[in-house]
Amino acid sequence: MDIFDIINGRSSYRGRYKPISVPREDLLKIMRAGAAAPSGCNKQTTSFIAVDDKKLLAEIKALIEPPIAVTAPAFILVLTRKVFAYRDKCFNVQDYSAAIENMLLAVKALGYESCWYEGHITDDDDIAGKIAAHIGVPDEYKIVCILPVGIADENVKRGSKIPFEQRIRFNGFDSARLGKE
Amino acid sequence: MDIFDIINGRSSYRGRYKPISVPREDLLKIMRAGAAAPSGCNKQTTSFIAVDDKKLLAEIKALIEPPIAVTAPAFILVLTRKVFAYRDKCFNVQDYSAAIENMLLAVKALGYESCWYEGHITDDDDIAGKIAAHIGVPDEYKIVCILPVGIADENVKRGSKIPFEQRIRFNGFDSARLGKE
Numbered sequence: 001m002d003i004f005d006i007i008n009g010r011s012s013y014r015g016r017y018k019p020i021s022v023p024r025e026d027l028l029k030i031m032r033a034g035a036a037a038p039s040g041c042n043k044q045t046t047s048f049i050a051v052d053d054k055k056l057l058a059e060i061k062a063l064i065e066p067p068i069a070v071t072a073p074a075f076i077l078v079l080t081r082k083v084f085a086y087r088d089k090c091f092n093v094q095d096y097s098a099a100i101e102n103m104l105l106a107v108k109a110l111g112y113e114s115c116w117y118e119g120h121i122t123d124d125d126d127i128a129g130k131i132a133a134h135i136g137v138p139d140e141y142k143i144v145c146i147l148p149v150g151i152a153d154e155n156v157k158r159g160s161k162i163p164f165e166q167r168i169r170f171n172g173f174d175s176a177r178l179g180k181e
Numbered sequence: 182m183d184i185f186d187i188i189n190g191r192s193s194y195r196g197r198y199k200p201i202s203v204p205r206e207d208l209l210k211i212m213r214a215g216a217a218a219p220s221g222c223n224k225q226t227t228s229f230i231a232v233d234d235k236k237l238l239a240e241i242k243a244l245i246e247p248p249i250a251v252t253a254p255a256f257i258l259v260l261t262r263k264v265f266a267y268r269d270k271c272f273n274v275q276d277y278s279a280a281i282e283n284m285l286l287a288v289k290a291l292g293y294e295s296c297w298y299e300g301h302i303t304d305d306d307d308i309a310g311k312i313a314a315h316i317g318v319p320d321e322y323k324i325v326c327i328l329p330v331g332i333a334d335e336n337v338k339r340g341s342k343i344p345f346e347q348r349i350r351f352n353g354f355d356s357a358r359l360g361k362e
Contacts, residue, residue: 003184003290007214007283024351029185031349035342036189037282038297044343053352089300097278101218102188105286109184116219119270137354161216162225168212170205171234173318 006108011158013113017071017150022052026110027074030149033106034078037098040091046099049077049135056135063130064146068117072148076103077131079141096144103147113152118145187289192339194294198252198331203233207291208255211330214287215259218279221272227280230258230316237316244311245327249298253329257284258312260322281326294333299326 027050034048051057052074061070069075078100080092100116107114121127121143128143137143208231215229232238233255242251250256259281261273281297288295302308302324309324318324 001184003182003187003286004210004214006184007287008217010217010219012219027351028349032345033185033188035345035348036191038191038193038285040300042340042342044348047348047350049350049352049354051352056352085300089304091300093274094278094281094299097275098282100275101279101282102286104219105184105283106188118275119221119266119272123270135353141354159223161223164213164216167216167225167228168209169228169230170208171230171232171237172316173230173322 001109006105010104010108011156012115013152013156014069014115015113015152015154015156017069017073017113017148018153019071020073020151022074022112022149024052026112027052027076027149029110030076030103030106033102034076034099037095037102039095039098040089041085043083043085043091043095045081045083045092046096047079047141049079051075051077059134060131063134064121064127068120068146069115069148071153072150074149076147076149077143078145078147079137080144081141100145100147107147107149111151112149113156114147114149116145116147121146182290187286191285191289192337193296194333194337195250195296196333196335196337198250198254198294198329199334200252201254201332203255203293203330205233207293208233208257208330210291211284211287212257215257215280215284218276218283220276220279221270222266224264224266224272224276226262226264226273227277228260228322230260232256232258240315241312244315245302245308249301249327250296250329252334253331255330257328257330258324259326259328260318261325262322277325281328284328288328288330292332293330294337295328295330297326297328302327
């Protein structure tokens with residue numbers, strides 16, 4: 001499968017998953033893709049916890065209200081550490097975001113679907129903090145995202161996008177040039 | 182080229198570039214990959230300016246001190262807008278980071294090299310602001326990153342990484358389990 005097909009064909013999947021477990025080999029391949037992302041000053045602030053134990057997965061899902069990806073056979077939890085790259089500069093959000101995008105592409109390339117769940121678990125009710133407490137994540141790490149992984153059991157829909165031509169320009173900002181060069 | 186080879190083989194290139202221009206078709210393919218990235222609540226806060234005009238490119242390079250990618254035949258400037266996804270939540274950093282990672286992979290897939298220059302231009306001396314002023318970027322947009330694009334004229338070195346096993350876990354945080362499952 002061509003990388004451009006994967007990049008341009010990826011979408012956020014919020015449907016049901018088939019009750020088929022994800023082999024460890026595939027979870028490792030996905031996390032390896034995440035770890036391969038660049039990071040500010042190479043600080044590698046992102047790490048990953050794959051959850052495929054049925055009991056633990058059910059316990060984690062029970063902490064998420066309203067629920068997400070209830071039928072997913074595996075979750076990958078994305079963890080970050082606020083490490084200063086230099087002086088007071090910290091690029092951990094950029095780091096984990098690049099890692100997540102790599103994993104979303106890897107998920108798609110392996111025939112699975114996923115969705116970037118961040119705002120839902122890092123909101124004021126701090127679902128991420130409850131999950132972290134449940135599995136004993138130390139304070140210096142923060143769970144920032146859940147990626148469910150599994151095979152889609154419903155049609156995968158594409159989100160609508162602003163026309164590409166409105167998001168790019170050549171050699172300046174002049175809006176008259178928009179998409180015309 | 183396999184997507185996993187591209188993801189795992191990508192690295193930050195800071196060497197000389199060959200004096201060979203990048204076809205518009207390739208710059209469009211790269212920016213299209215960037216625009217295909219997911220964004221928080223689908224707000225699509227990221228946009229792109231490709232610079233391949235020799236005069237303008239030289240003017241922009243002259244604003245960057247210390248200089249970067251002086252031999253690159255093209256730059257892609259990454260722009261963001263701080264749009265609220267919901268309430269006071271804004272995911273524009275996540276949005277542009279995912280877009281940048283997609284573009285770095287596209288660059289590599291097309292046989293070019295690049296490097297994520299963000300801290301260097303968004304530091305206290307505000308090089309990004311000078312570039313924005315030079316090309317007339319309105320205030321609601323912020324240039325956050327430069328991606329040079331070109332063919333490497335030196336060996337591409339891989340950065341060193343923490344062993345993968347130290348960045349992943351299965352079903353919990355217990356460090357005794359580290360990489361053993």
